[in-house]
Amino acid sequence: MRTAPSRKRSRNATRVIVPQKTARRFYGHGIPGVDVDKLAGKLIVVEGADGSGRSTQIRLLVEWLEGCGHSTVQVGLKRSTLVSEELDRAQQGNILSHTTLSLFYATDFADQIENIILPALRAGQMVLADRYIYTLMARDLVRGMDEEWLKNLYGMALVPDAVFYLQVAPGELVQRAFAKYSSLDYWESGMDLGLERDIFDSFLRYQALMAEQFKRLQRIYGFHIIDGYRSVEEINAELRKKISAVLAGHQVK
Amino acid sequence: MKTFAQLGFPGRLIAVEGLDGSGKSTQIYLLKRWLEVQGLKVFFSEWNSSELVKSATSKGKKQELLTPTTFSLIHATDFADRYERHLVPLLRAGYLVLCDRYVFTAYGRDIVRGCPPPWVRDIYSFAALPDLTFFFKADLEVSLSRILDGRPQLKYFEAGMDLRLSTDPYESFRIFQGRILEQYLAMSSEFKFLIVDANQTIEAQQNLVRSLVAGKLDLPAFAWQAPANERSSAVRSPQN
Numbered sequence: 001m002r003t004a005p006s007r008k009r010s011r012n013a014t015r016v017i018v019p020q021k022t023a024r025r026f027y028g029h030g031i032p033g034v035d036v037d038k039l040a041g042k043l044i045v046v047e048g049a050d051g052s053g054r055s056t057q058i059r060l061l062v063e064w065l066e067g068c069g070h071s072t073v074q075v076g077l078k079r080s081t082l083v084s085e086e087l088d089r090a091q092q093g094n095i096l097s098h099t100t101l102s103l104f105y106a107t108d109f110a111d112q113i114e115n116i117i118l119p120a121l122r123a124g125q126m127v128l129a130d131r132y133i134y135t136l137m138a139r140d141l142v143r144g145m146d147e148e149w150l151k152n153l154y155g156m157a158l159v160p161d162a163v164f165y166l167q168v169a170p171g172e173l174v175q176r177a178f179a180k181y182s183s184l185d186y187w188e189s190g191m192d193l194g195l196e197r198d199i200f201d202s203f204l205r206y207q208a209l210m211a212e213q214f215k216r217l218q219r220i221y222g223f224h225i226i227d228g229y230r231s232v233e234e235i236n237a238e239l240r241k242k243i244s245a246v247l248a249g250h251q252v253k
Numbered sequence: 254m255k256t257f258a259q260l261g262f263p264g265r266l267i268a269v270e271g272l273d274g275s276g277k278s279t280q281i282y283l284l285k286r287w288l289e290v291q292g293l294k295v296f297f298s299e300w301n302s303s304e305l306v307k308s309a310t311s312k313g314k315k316q317e318l319l320t321p322t323t324f325s326l327i328h329a330t331d332f333a334d335r336y337e338r339h340l341v342p343l344l345r346a347g348y349l350v351l352c353d354r355y356v357f358t359a360y361g362r363d364i365v366r367g368c369p370p371p372w373v374r375d376i377y378s379f380a381a382l383p384d385l386t387f388f389f390k391a392d393l394e395v396s397l398s399r400i401l402d403g404r405p406q407l408k409y410f411e412a413g414m415d416l417r418l419s420t421d422p423y424e425s426f427r428i429f430q431g432r433i434l435e436q437y438l439a440m441s442s443e444f445k446f447l448i449v450d451a452n453q454t455i456e457a458q459q460n461l462v463r464s465l466v467a468g469k470l471d472l473p474a475f476a477w478q479a480p481a482n483e484r485s486s487a488v489r490s491p492q493n
Binding site: 028029030031032033081082083085086089090095096097098099100102103104106107110111113114115149152153155156 | 305306308309312313316318319320321322323326327329330333334336337338366367368369371372375376378379
C-alpha cells in the first residue's frame with residue numbers, strides 16, 4: 001500500500017527516537033563506585049553570564065525534548081539540598097575566603113551530581129544543566145585560584161554530551177540586567193574583588209575578565225559558542241539541531 | 254609540602270591525630286593548659302567546627318545525604334574556612350596553634366571511603382604541614398573499648414555504616430576504625446608523626462608530649478609580651 005508523503009511525515013513525528021549510546025567518562029578521578037557504562041541518558045550544559053538567555057533557552061529545550069518524548073531533569077548551581085541554604089547565607093555576609101567558597105560550591109555541585117545527575121542518567125533521562133563546572137572554574141580563576149588545583153577538584157565531574165556557551169558582550173549584559181532588574185547583582189559584578197568602587201564599572205570589568213576565562217576554557221573543554229545576540233527562536237533552532245545530532249549519537253559540529 | 258616553619262611563619266602549628274578513643278583530645282587539652290599557664294599565645298581549633306559549614310554537615314549526616322565525595326568535600330570546606338579565617342592569620346601573628354585533627358584525618362577517612370587518594374591529597378594541597386604532629390597509637394581493642402564499653406548510640410557515619418561493612422553498627426565501627434588505623438600507620442613515616450603510645454597512662458603520655466614540645470620549639474618566643482627591643486622603642490616611659 002502506498003503512503004502519501006504527508007502521512008508518512010506525521011507518522012514519523014509520532015515515533016519517539018531512542019537516543020544512541022555513546023562512550024562516557026569523567027574529567028579526572030571521577031566518583032567512587034560509578035559505572036559510567038550504565039549512564040544511558042544525555043547531559044546537556046548551557047553556560048553563559050546572567051542575562052545571556054540561558055534560562056529562556058533551557059525552558060524551550062525542555063518543552064521541545066518532552067514534546068519529542070524524552071524525560072528531562074534540570075540542575076543548576078546552588079540548588080543542592082545539602083548546602084544551598086548555607087551557601088546563600090555565607091554569600092550574604094561575604095565572609096568566606098576564596099578556597100572555602102570554592103570548596104563550598106564544589107560540595108553543592110557534587111551533591112547534585114550524585115543525587116540528581118547520576119540517577120537521572122542511569123534512568124535514561126535528559127539532564128539539562130543551567131551552568132556547570134566551567135562557570136565555577138572561571139569565577140575562581142578570576143579570583144586567582146590555581147588552575148591545576150581546580151582541574152583536580154572538578155575531576156569528579158562527568159564530561160557532558162554537549163556544552164553550549166551563550167556569548168554576549170558585557171556592554172549588552174549590563175543593558176539586559178537593567179531592563180530586567182533595574183540593578184546589578186553584587187556577585188555578578190565581582191564587587192568582592194574590589195576592582196572598582198563603582199558597581200557599573202566593576203560589572204563591566206568583571207564580566208570582561210569572566211569572558212576572557214571562558215575563552216581560555218573553551219579551548220580546553222571545547223564547548224560550542226553560540227551567538228547570543230540573535231532572536232530567542234533562532235538560537236533555540238540552532239541548539240535543537242545540535243542536540244538532535246547528540247541524540248543520534250553524532251559528534252556535534 | 255612544607256611546614257609553617259619552613260614557610261617562614263612566626264607561629265607554629267601542633268596537630269594531634271589518632272582513632273576515636275585514642276585519648277588525643279584529652280592530651281591536646283592538657284597541652285593547651287600547660288602552654289596557657291606559661292603565658293603563651295595559644296589558639297585551639299577542632300576538626301569539623303566551622304560555624305557556617307557545621308549546619309550543612311549535620312544536616313547531611315542526620316539525613317544520611319552524604320556520599321564519600323560530598324563527605325570529603327564538606328569536611329574540606331570546613332577545614333578551609335578554619336584555615337583561612339583562623340589558622341593562617343594567627344600563625345602570621347606568632348601564635349601556637351593546636352589542632353585536634355588535621356588533613357591526615359581526611360586522608361585516612363576519605364581514602365577508606367573509596368575516594369581516590371591523589372584527588373583528596375590535592376584538594377588539601379593549599380594547607381601547609383604541621384610543625385609537629387602527634388599520633389596517638391593505641392591498640393585497636395583499647396580505643397574500641399573506650400568508645401564501645403558504654404554501649405553508646407553510634408552515629409551512622411561515625412560507625413562507617415555508609416560503607417556497608419556490616420549491618421551491625423558496632424561491628425561496622427570495628428572494621429572501619431581498623432581500616433583507618435592502617436591508613437594512619439601507612440602515613441606515619443611520610444609525615445614524620447611523633448608516635449605516642451596511647452596505651453600508657455594519661456600522665457605518662459602528657460610527660461612525653463610536653464618534653465617533645467619543649468625540646469622542639471623555642472617556647473618563650475611565643476609569650477604575650479613583645480620582645481624587649483620592640484617594647485622599648487614603642488613605649489617611652491614618662492620619666493625619660
